Amino acid sequence: MDVRSLAYLGIAVPDVDEWHRFATDVLGVPGERGDDGVLRLRLDERNHRVALRTAATSALDYVGFDVADDWALDEATEQLEKAGITVTHGTQEEADARKVQRLVSFLDPNGYRVELSHGQLWEVDRPVQPTRPLHGLRGLGHVVLGAPALSETIELYVRVLGFRLTDYRSKSLYFLRCNARHHSVAFASTDRQMLHHFFIDVATIDDVGWTYDLARSAGHEITAELGRHANDLAISFYLRVPGGFQVEYGTGGLDVDDATWVAHEFTVGDLWGHRRPTGDAITVAPATTK
Ligand SMILES: [Fe+2]
Incomplete structure (x- = not known):
């Protein structure tokens, strides 16, 4: 399988507003709250790299990795299934929330939800702007x-x-x-x-x-x-x-x-x-x- 990169993380935290302030004031990282209440943090040309939602306790919701394209995602799915791993096809709603074209997910041996996707939205016309003076x-x-x-x-x-x-x-x-x-x-x-x-x-x-x-x-x-x-x-x-x-x-x-x-x-x-x-x-x- 040809995984290309770490694409994104989904994390649950008790107070998304606090995280938003922290990201803005301390980390210098811009974030946007969506209509779904999720805070998406921008770190480069991608729409987001970290998505934070509110929950009673902190947890890692998912880890997302990229594959090259739609065909590579089919191939990856086949290889996972051949290895005896149950693969779940992501819904359109999930793909829209991650700003990817398509995703599949599975549980790794620790119980972490791992997502493979392709085509996450690149916004090269909207260069990431740190929220405090930083070189980049x-x-x-x-x-x-x-x-x-x-x-x-x-x-x-x-x-x-x-x-x-x-x-x-x-x-x-x-x-x-x-x-x-x-x-x-x-x-x-x-x-x-x-x-x-x-x-x-x-x-x-x-x-x-x-x-x-x-x-x-x-x-x-x-x-x-x-x-x-x-x-x-x-x-x-x-x-x-x-x-x-x-x-x-x-x-x-x-x-x-x-x-x-x-x-x-x-x-x-x-x-x-x-x-x-x-x-x-x-x-x-x-x-x-x-
Ligand atoms: Fe490290």
Whole structure:
């Protein structure tokens, strides 16, 4: 299967209005409330990358990945069904809500709803405008999820969905790519479903620093200080966002050459920084996969 990129996320949060203010004032990310009450956050030329709806408790509603076109979506559906996975065809209403042409969905081994789609609305005539002075927003980099069924998840993503394993740590944190970007999704061994964070990609190190200063002075919880990851080389910080999960706000990051890259274990999480004042790190549990 030829998944092209991480397309979008759907997330439920207790207070969408609070998220809207937070996105506007702190993250510099524009959002629009639709008639359906959903807040859609814009990060690049796509109509949206993150859709937030109101619910009693926070949850990840779905993770959406792109395939190339309608034929690729048919092929992907066949491959999933051949692998014994029940595929549900999305309704026109769901496709309209995601601003895609067509989508299918299935549950991964952890119970996350994964959507495959094509043709999400590009709005090149309406360039994304940050809501505060920033050099630029560059999109949704990746998402990191807790995986109670880690080994089955990696098998599914690599063998069926066609992701490549980029690297891993302690056999409990796996980084997977579907294009040149070091990872579009990572899975950590956890005992329950968990949206750990998603990555907002900004244009420059100053954008990261400005937002760090602003978030800090506004009293928002910084969950990891400024730092640089040892594997994907992104410079970033993490902050707690309304709803309880985290956003990694950063820039840069490694592109991987499929022709030469070999998956490997990495033993150091960060080249520098990323100190976690609250001690809140991704759980590293004993090995659960080969
Ligand atoms: Fe990350």
